[in-house]
Amino acid sequence: MSAGQQLPMAGPWITEHEERVVLDALRNGWYGKNAYYYCELFEAEFAKYHDRAFGLMTPNCTTALHLLLAGLGIGPGDEVIVPDCTWVGSSACITYQRATTVFADIDPHHWCITPQALERAITPRTKAVIVVDLYGNMPDWDGLLEVARKHNILVIEDAAEALGSKYKGVRAGKFGVASTFSFHRTKTITTGEGGMLLIDDASLYERCKFLRDHGRKPGTYYNYEVTFKYMPFNLQAALGYAQFQRIDELVGKKRWIWNCYRERLSDIPDIALNPEPPNTVNGVWCTAVVFGKSHNMTRDKAMHELSEYGMPSRPFFYPLSSLPAYGSRGETYQDINPVAYDVSARGINLSCALNLTEAQIDAQCDALKRILRR
Template sequence: MKQIFMAGPWITEHEIKVVEDAMRNGWYENAYYYVETFQKEFAKYHNRKYGIMTPNCTTAIHLLLTAMGIKDGDEVIVPECTWIATAAPITYLRATPVFCDIEPDSWCLDPKSVEKSITSKTKAIIVVDLYGNMPLMDELIDISKKYNIPLVEDSAEALGSSYKGVKAGKFGIGSVFSFHRTKTITTGEGGMLLLDDDKLYERCMFLRDHGRVKGIPYYNSEVTYKYMPFNVQAALGYAQFQRLDELVAKKREIFKMYKERLSDIEDLQFNAEPEYVFNSVWATGLVFGKSHHMTKKNAMKQNEEMGLPTRPFFYPLSSLPAYPGCEEKYKNKNLIAYDISSRGINLPCALNLTDDQIDAICNGIRKILSR
């Protein structure tokens, strides 16, 4: 059997042709053709006014938080369980991430925990659509309105998901996507920021290109960032985006196969799919029920011994050495995150997975649970 990869793209002749066109023709008057087309189409799909392509999703978050005026002394709420990229830009701006618990079904931000954590310093709430799952958006939007604190949606893992018919990426004042090589559509490295507000858009466009003053060449009114996209990268993103339905169908098929093949084992939890959510399942998460007495560490070790790759459910951010002193502060507060994370793994989600490989992974899980 060929090597099993955790994650990876599905590239066809279509992408190769579009990228070739960008290489041949995407210069001079066409230097931003694919960037502009991709931004426009991506925003339209999400019913947003503006799309801004960025070098990756982390820079998109940094750009947005900067434009929102997040600064030293501010607090920004994030879920405990997410990739560190959601929270790192808060620290770049010398603000403080405040880690909130997740809820047990969706594994996304728990609205009750958010409400308890709000202080006079809270300046934003970043919700994350974890593994393609959707948070309890109605409740989170109510809290955002009640306290007048803007919501930001990190939809890096949820391209193609929706909540009550609204696309992931349409929630809050801005949303971000990742096109990292491990994501559902890829540009190798890449990201997108989606916005509706004109002023915020102007500010982000200004911040992403060295604070240039419009109409005056080489004249800068502030020291800012250089977060510009590249046309060839955008061509790849656009071509992948045109195949989104096919890519999401494959992700869902992988998810369905895992679920079906493991359906006879009791007390296993997978990505949530309540009837009002369409889950594009960037990655299949598997949380072992307590009756199995299986930790993620143990499961990963045993899988590895069989040559089967898995990854840990995201660690609670507060438990990581990157946030010294936070574990003591949060571990008795964010109980669900610490508990779920300790029992959860991610199964391979590469878009080149074969049925045989999925069988092998499921047999591996079966084996470690029967020992």
């Protein structure tokens, strides 16, 4: 096996601090009020950091979005707009609620949904848009919020990939009626599996909290509705809280990785990495590269050729409308969302593991340069 094959695609950075906090939960977090101690602490601190009133930890981000849509009463007959390029975890909640998924196009530079695409996708049945901060990139939030206000639709922020990002001084996670985060093992802070729903409105928070635990009032065994069981537990929350206490270090490492890629690839013309336009900060969950057309390089060709050098990579998000899960409607949707199809066909993700070394980044960049000069 070459050194490259051992190079990880993604993964966390765990220290003795996390070990100590998790051990505390393991030893002491079972009886009385300590049973949910770290869940409540993590929820409160994470919400405060994002200038939100309330946090609800969930088993993952997919369930956080589902809980929110249910809490908002979105259901059959309603349309919800999502960007065509994102992970299916952003959109699955719409199907869970038996609402209709509407795919909108993305921007060629920041790869998020645009205000123009949002406006084009709105119909009288549109209830909400799920805006995704893709790869940590910030969309045109002012423009999106303006369109949503004009058409009276709810804005939901899927900030799963945007921990540490900012738009005009406002943290990702503060936009719209509510936002969600993922603590999947590949994310900037991890609980293995885990997620968070952040909300400002007290009644929406109470409704989502009720829906999260079998439709009962906390502390009672009396159920008012049949709902979900999307509860978190102390052990995962302890890991999340300990990681959260190191947020600057973890986001700093992600930005360091992105800067290393930028420096080493700066002599290659006509490629685009995650942008950071003025007035934004990019938390860069993962560095993605989109090859300019002059390279004649596709996503699939690049991944194949990088693997010949033993280098890991992942595809840029496929347009959801092209996937079997959504009826393989690529032929129709490449005209409706041309940017999503175009960018996705030319993009890959580079390794974003938090234990990456400079030598490993050098090796990936060397391989990338070789395949582009072939």
